Amino acid sequence: MMRLGVPSKGRLMEKTFDWFGARGLVLERTGSDREYAGRVDGAEMALVLLSAGEIPRELAAGRIHLGVTGSDLVREKLVGWEARVEAMAPMGFGHADLVLAVPKVWVDVETLDDLDAAAAQFRATHGHRLRIATKYHRLVREFLRGHGVADYAIVDSQGATEGTVLNETAEAIADITSTGDTLRANHLKILSDGLIHASQATLFRSLAADWSAQETAELDRLRGVLGGE
């Protein structure tokens, strides 16, 4: 039977339920609020509640046929993601921009070219590379490579990333932002060409899952429902 992975909590979960509901597929949690079990009414599909961050891996392994997660997480966690999953539908919520930001007081640094120059100068002055704190290691490296910036070091930060500059464990950060409040509160500014990825919740299809006749028929039915999108 087709397995659909959706985020197990928070806004992403609620909006995912609403999105499918509006298309005639009623997703329901079963059991208590803390029990990660669910079902789908109106389709031959099993509902699997998972952390948004784990859904890319589950898709790549073929343990779920379909999965809802942020497009940023799929790009970050799956090398060569386009050969492993199909992006079936952007869902119009969960918008967040992955951006590169530096201290507001760096008045001479507005662009990636400026950052490149500042990084070389930083290394000459401090004897170590300019540090960029992020949990999006792969996306940041790819982006900076594409823009010819090489003189930096990634510092891992799994949360409260904007605080690393104040705490002096990094000079710059790459993180997701939606309202920009956290960046502003931490006296950071986005580089004018520092948008790495504009993310949103997306319905992905696993290319590795077992697509036997029943799952393929169910998928065709779903594509029919999504057809107008």
Ligand SMILES: Nc1ncnc2c1ncn2[C@@H]1O[C@H](COP(=O)(O)OP(=O)(O)OP(=O)(O)O)[C@@H](O)[C@H]1O
């Ligand atoms: N303001 C926001 N803050 C954090 N994530 C956001 C925001 N807006 C959208 N997102 C998106 O939500 C997704 C992350 O969701 P979430 O934090 O629930 O995942 P997670 O880190 O796997 O959760 P968990 O705490 O279960 O590990 C990402 O795709 C991210 O781009």
Ligand SMILES: O=P(O)(O)OC[C@H]1O[C@H](OP(=O)(O)OP(=O)(O)O)[C@H](O)[C@@H]1O
């Ligand atoms: O632009 P804003 O609206 O201020 O939102 C951005 C913030 O939200 C996220 O953090 P989250 O609260 O998910 O916690 P985290 O630090 O653990 O990622 C993200 O990491 C930013 O810190």
